[in-house]
Amino acid sequence: MAIENGQKPEDGLAFVAVTKPTDWTIVILRVVAFLATASATVVMALNKETKSLVVATIGTTPVRATLTAKFQHNPANVFFVIANGMASLHNLSMILVHFFGDKFKDRALRLVMVAILDMMTVSLASSGDGAATFMAQLGKNGNSHARWNKICDKFHKFCDQGGGALIASYVGLLLLLVITVLSIVKLLKTK
Numbered sequence: 001m002a003i004e005n006g007q008k009p010e011d012g013l014a015f016v017a018v019t020k021p022t023d024w025t026i027v028i029l030r031v032v033a034f035l036a037t038a039s040a041t042v043v044m045a046l047n048k049e050t051k052s053l054v055v056a057t058i059g060t061t062p063v064r065a066t067l068t069a070k071f072q073h074n075p076a077n078v079f080f081v082i083a084n085g086m087a088s089l090h091n092l093s094m095i096l097v098h099f100f101g102d103k104f105k106d107r108a109l110r111l112v113m114v115a116i117l118d119m120m121t122v123s124l125a126s127s128g129d130g131a132a133t134f135m136a137q138l139g140k141n142g143n144s145h146a147r148w149n150k151i152c153d154k155f156h157k158f159c160d161q162g163g164g165a166l167i168a169s170y171v172g173l174l175l176l177l178v179i180t181v182l183s184i185v186k187l188l189k190t191k
């Protein structure tokens with residue numbers, strides 16, 4: 001490709017022209033990211049399963065106990081719900097800023113703040129996803145060195161529902177990452 005003055009680049013690298021993203025592209029991505037993170041929040045927050053399991057055998061008589069697996073029993077899952085809830089709230093507030101942001105006088109400051117808040121939301125959602133993914137792996141496989149038993153062989157619905165929440169959250173995280181890049185490009189293209 002040619003540079004603006006018509007000369008070819010000397011080192012053979014091609015320059016890619018980045019176009020300014022349209023406002024509606026970012027809004028649509030924010031709506032989908034909001035739906036993904038909100039669904040991950042709701043699915044994990046409603047994640048609960050109760051089972052009656054044999055915990056011991058005395059002679060030939062099995063001793064049963066009713067056990068409940070809830071997301072609140074694991075701090076990583078609680079953090080996952082809070083992080084995705086905050087990411088949902090961020091996306092919802094940024095959608096509102098898009099529609100009512102013209103009331104702000106300084107557009108450049110608004111774009112800088114949106115880009116910074118987007119980066120903070122990506123880091124928050126990423127940390128929540130990482131923590132919940134680690135605990136999901138531990139629940140699925142256990143840890144023989146620490147003698148932590150796996151629980152997904154007993155609580156199938158609990159693990160499947162948690163896995164669905166993780167998938168939705170990772171989709172939301174990917175969209176948040178794309179939105180952050182587009183916000184920064186929009187900021188850099190503003191003059």
